[in-house]
Amino acid sequence: MSKSAIVIGAGIVGLATARALATRGYQVTVIERSEKAVGASIRNFGMVWPIGQPEGKLYERALHAKSIWKEVLTGADCWFYEGGSLHMAYHQDELEVIEQFAEVSAYRPVKVLSAKDTLEKSPAVNPAGLLGALYSDDEMIVDPREAIAGVPRYLQSKLGVTFIWNTAISRIEYPTVYSGSKKWSADEIFVCSGQDFETLYPEVFAAAPLTKCKLQMLRLEAQPDDWKIGPALCGGLSLIHYDGFKAAASLPGLKARYQQDYAEYLKWGIHVMASQNGLGEITVGDSHEYALTFDPFDREFINTMILDYLGTFARFKSPKVFQTWHGIYPKMKNGKTEIVLKPEEGVTIINGLGGNGMTLSFGLCDEVVGGTYQEL
Incomplete structure (x- = not known):
């Protein structure tokens, strides 16, 4: 049995x-x-x-x-897209980080693209001041x-x-x-x-190094004429958000610059990414606030900051926002x-x-x- x-x-x-x-x-x-x-x-x-x-x-x-x-x-007959990802570089220190990451990541399907090759990979990338990008073939999008x-x-x-x-x-x-x-x-x-984690085994959870994270996100309407952005798109702030990029030796220097140039962004845990679903809609975000209890109200200025930074590396046929929301997930405090x-x-x-x-x-x-x- x-x-x-x-x-x-x-x-x-x-x-x-x-x-x-x-x-x-x-x-x-x-x-x-x-x-x-x-x-x-x-x-x-x-x-x-x-x-x-x-x-x-x-x-x-x-x-x-x-x-x-x-x-x-x-x-399940559900949509998914193996389009990979692009992390754009508009400053020399961002380019150094992605070049170093690619150099020490021979086990990954990654490569550094020129500005020209980046624009060929995605029509949504902002060409103004673009130095290049890191392309990775690993990433997949689901709805x-x-x-x-x-x-x-x-x-x-x-x-x-x-x-x-x-x-x-x-x-x-x-x-x-x-x-x-x-x-x-x-x-x-x-x-x-x-x-x-308050309902079942509350004492066990209370003793664990757990908190919660609130994230604000937005969704842009389906792009006209079935226009596709290709890979998921990321700006430089994402380089200091994910542990994978710690393999790049110059990452601390980039983070130090961001702490000066983007202090308000880091205060609210903002780094900006964009992914497109099978309907052509584009999801954009996000911010990170940590606590056990949050006000239920979203901050409009955070959404504005996200969209402002998005514009530094991406341009879409339609930028119209038709949904905003926040999510809350559990987060370990000990790394x-x-x-x-x-x-x-x-x-x-x-x-x-x-x-x-x-x-x-x-x-x-x-x-x-x-x-x-x-x-x-």
Whole structure:
């Protein structure tokens, strides 16, 4: 008789856990408090982003996750685009960082492009003052809103996963989980609750180095005439945001300049990227504020700063904004990429992936369920 498992939460971490369990023969039930996932997993760029990960285990995990994404999205008949990424350089110190990164990253499919080659790669790049760009072939874009809705259909139809929606689990006493008078039992329980880490095992989470991050984002309307931007686009500020670029020796110098030239941007954790979905819409962001509780109100000046900086490296056929929002995700305070805890026998918590959820979850959860996970 096959083993059973309950997964609490149908965001990307919960879905990745459910897939890892189901492919290993478990009878899996996913229980989600809302009628569909509406948290951080649908409020992001949809970027599967290996270039942001440092060399070694995290980079390999990102590539593994990407391969699972392709398998699942193909099975779910969902759109994805393997267009790679461009990080533009408009100052000599930015160009030095990307040249150094490319030089020490022989294991990655990256190259430094001239200004001319960059403009050929994407018609959306701002040519004014452009020195060149780093092109990476690794990155893939999914539409998070479509994907996070499509993956459950795939898991249900292809792998026999059961989904219970509109049901908040408020208590666990292994092997049973409770929602009011309703209860379910399983051999293993996985808590993948994202930013809601106050409800289940609150003492465990309170003792962990976790906080929350609020990000403001925007979406531009579908571009006219089916116009495509090609790769995901990034400005120089993204070079100091992702750990992968720490391999470049001159990165501290670039960061020091930004601390002077872009002090207000760094205060609000702003770096700017743009990705285009299958409908032609362009997602732009983002900012980063850290706390356990946030005001529910977005700051218009942050959106203005994001759009102003976007204009330094990208120009679109239509710049019309038709949606703005914010997302909140859990974030480790100790520099780790995730937290995996066992609060009691038979129960596993997977949380804290921060902005790496879309990039790493499928790989991480495959390791945790498969017994190969090692904390980095």
